[in-house]
Amino acid sequence: MFAEFLQYLFTGITIGATYALIALGFTLIYNASHVINFAQGEFLMIGGMATVSLTAMGVPMVLAIILAVLLAGVLGILLQRFAIAPAKQADVVTLIIITIGASIFIRGLAQLVWGKEYHVMQNFSSDEPIRIFGAVLNSQSLWVLGIGAILVVGLVLFFTRTLIGKAILATSMNKEAARLVGIRTQLVLMLAFLVSAVLGSVAGVVVAPITFTSYDIGIMLGLKGFVAAAIGGLGSGMGAVVGGLLLGIVEAMAAGYISSDYKDAVAFSMILIVLFFMPRGLFGAKVVERV
Amino acid sequence: MLNRFMQMRLRDLIILAVILFALPLFLNNPFHYDLATQMAIIAATVVGLNLLVGFAGQISLGHAGFFGLGAYFTGIMTSNYGWSSVPALVVGAILVGIVAWIVGRPILRLKGHYLSMATLAVGFIIAIILNNERALTGGPDGMPVPAFTVFGWELSPFGSYNLLGMELNGSEAWYLFAAVVLLVAVWLAQNLIDSPIGRALRSVHGSEVAARVVGVDTARYKSLVFVVSAIYASAMGSLYAHFQGFITPAVAGFDFSILFITMVVLGGMGSTMGVILGAVVLKLLPQVLADFQELETVMFGAILMLTMIFMPKGLLPTIQTAVGKRMKKKAGGQA
C-alpha cells in the first residue's frame, strides 16, 4: 500500500517538477509582456531533440546539452523579436494565435530536421533504479529534481539580486515607469523570452530520458505547463512551482488510483475546480478594476 | 428607415447567397463539392463562435468540445437507437445548450487568460470522455454515422437526386443543403447582433462597466451567448457527422478547437463575413500546401504567424479598410 503510494508520489513529483519549470517559463513571459506563449512547449522539444541528435552525432553529452539550450535560447529571442514585438498592439486572442502559429512553425521545422520518430535519450547517470521502502525511483528523477531546484533558486537570486532581474520585474509591474527610469524595455522583453526558453529547454533535456522525445511532445507539455501556471495564478513564480508540483502529483495519483485514461481529465478538472473557487489561481494577485 | 446594420445585413446576405450558388460553376468533381460542403458546415460553426468571441469578446479555446458532443450525440442516437436525424440534431443541440449553460455560468466569471484556460479544459475533458467511453463511442477508432434522413428521405453523398428538374449527385445535393444551412446560420446570427440582445453582447466587449451601470446583467448575457454559440457548434457537429459518415474523437479535440478560434481571429473577429472567409482560407490552405509535402507544417505555421502579425484585425477587416481608403483617395482625386 505505502510502497504503491510512494511510487506514484515519485512519479508525480518528477513530472511535476518538469511542469513547474514550464510554468515558470510561462510566468516569466507573462509577467514581462502579458503574453501567454503557446510555443513554450516547443522549447522543451528543442532541448530534448537537439540533445539527442547531437549526441547521436558523437558530440559529448554535456556539450550537446549546452548547444541545445543555446539553440532554444536563440529561438526564444527570435520569437520575441520577430513574432511578438511587431504585434504588440494586438488583441489577447490575436497574440495567442501568433504564438500558436509560431509553435506550428517550430514543430514543422523539427519534423523536417529530425523526422517524426520517437527518440530515446540515455539517463545522465546510471540506469540502476534506486529502491526506497519498496518503491522504485529512476535515477534520472533525482536529476530532474536537483536541476529543477537549482534553476528555481537561481531564478530567485536572479530576480532579487541582479540588476537585470530587477529590471525585468520593474518592467512587468509598470512598463512606462520602467522606461522612464531608463530601462530598455525591448531588451528586457527579449531577455525574458531568452530565460524562459532556457528554462524550457533544460526541462526538456532532463525529462527526455524518462518520457522519450519527439517533434510533437511540446504541445501537451506546453499545455500542462499552462495549466500549472493557471492553477498557481498567472504571474506568480511561487504559484508556478506549487501549481506544477500539485498538477504532477494529482495526475500521477489519478493515473494510479483511478485510471490512466482519465489522468488528463483529472488534471483539467482540477484547474476548473481551482478557478471556480479562486478565479485568479492559488497565488494570483487580486486586482481592483479602476474606472 | 434603414440603419447601418440593416443595410449591411442585406448586402452581406445577398453577396453570400450569390457566392454560394455561383460556386458550383467552379466546382467540377465530387471532391471539390465535398470540400465546399465541409467549409460551409465549419463556417456556420465559426459564425456561431464569432458571436461569443468577436461580439461579446469572450475567448473559447474549447469549442470543438460542443461540436464533438453534437456529432457524437447524432452518431450514437441515429446508429444505435434508430433515431431520425432531425430529432437527434435538435435534442443534441438542446442538451449541449444545457451543458454549456451549466459550465458557462461559473467559468464566464473568469477573465482573459483564465477564461481561455477554463474553456480549453472543458474541451479537453469532453474529448477525453469521448475517447475513453468505448462502449458508447467506439473510442479512438471512432464510429460510423448513417446518412442524414428526414421523414424517410435520405441525403447521402452517394445518392442521386432530382431538384426542380436538375439532376444532382449526392455531393452536389449535400453542398446545396450545407449552403442553405450556412445562409440560415448567418441570417440568425445577424438578427441576434442587430437587436437589444446584440447590443448588450457588444457592450460586454466594448465596456463591461458601462453595460452594467445601464442595467445589463452581463453575466446573464455572457452565458446566453455561450449557450447560443455552443448550440451552433452542436448542430453543425451533427451535420458534420452525417456528412462525413464517420467520426473520431478528434472532432472534439484541441486541434479542432484551435482551428475554430483561428478561423475567427484570422478572418476578422466581429465580422460575420470575415470569419466565413477565415474558415474558407484555413480549410483551403492545407490543400494548397499539400503539394509542398514535408514543408506543409512549416509553411502553415509561417503563414498563420505572418498574417496575424501584419493583419492583427483579421483578413476581411484589413481588406475592407484598405479598399475603403483607396475609394476615398479616388473620390478625393476626382473632386
Place this chain on the structure above:
Amino acid sequence: MSALIEVKGLDKAFGGVHAVEGVSFSVEAGQVYSVIGPNGAGKTTLFNLITGLYTPTKGEIRLKGESTAKLEPNELAERGMCRTFQQMQICMNMSAIENVMLGRHLQLRSNLFTTLFRLPSLLRDEKSCRERAAELMEFVGCGEYLDTEASAMSYGALKRLEIARALAADPKVILLDEPAAGLNAVETAALEKLIRKIADQGTTVMLVEHDMKLVMGISDRLLVLNYGRVLAEGTPEEIRNNPDVIAAYLGG
C-alpha cells in the same frame, strides 16, 4: 419622508489605505448634489461605492430606504440609478446611437425567440427605442452624430453621448463624474445648461466636479471630501464661508 440616497459611516480601504472613511450624508430627491475635494480625496471611489462597482468595507448605503449592500450595478440601474465615468466608458465598437440605445436596455422587452426571427414586436420596440435615443442625443447636443461610429467622435461629443446614454435609462438619479473635465469654456457653459435641464425634469443629479464656478452655481448642496473624510457639508453659501474648506483649498 426619507432621503433618496442615504450614506452612513461609509468606509472603503484598499489594502491599508482608506480611500473613503466614515462618510455620511444624504441626498433628497430633486436636488443637485455635488461632491468636491482635491485630487485623491475619494470622490470617484465614493461614486463607485454608491453605484455598486465597489463593495464597502464598512457602512451602509440606502437607495429609497433600501440597503444596496447586496445589489449589483445592473440591479441598481433597475432601481433608477445611472452614471457616467471620469474615464469615459463608451462602447467604441458601436455607433453613437447604439450606445444610447444600450442605455434603454431595461425598457426593452425582447427574448431570444423574437430576436432570432426578428418578429414585428421586436421591430416596433427597436423603432421607438431608436426614436427616443435620437431625441436624447438632440437633448444633450450631439444630435448630428446619430450613426457615426463612436470611435470617430470628438472627446466633447463623447462626454455628452455618455450623459445621453445614462438618461436613456430614465433614471431617478444620475451620477456625473467630472463631466466638465477636458471641456472648454463654451462646452462647459453648455454642460451647465444641460445639467439644469436634467434637474428641471425632476431627475436628481449627483456631481463630482473640479470646476468651482460650475459647481457653486448649480448645486443645491455640496459635500467636501479631503483624504477620504468629510470636511464640510452644506449649501454653496455655507461651503464658501467654511474656514476648513478655505484652508484646505488655499493650501492651509
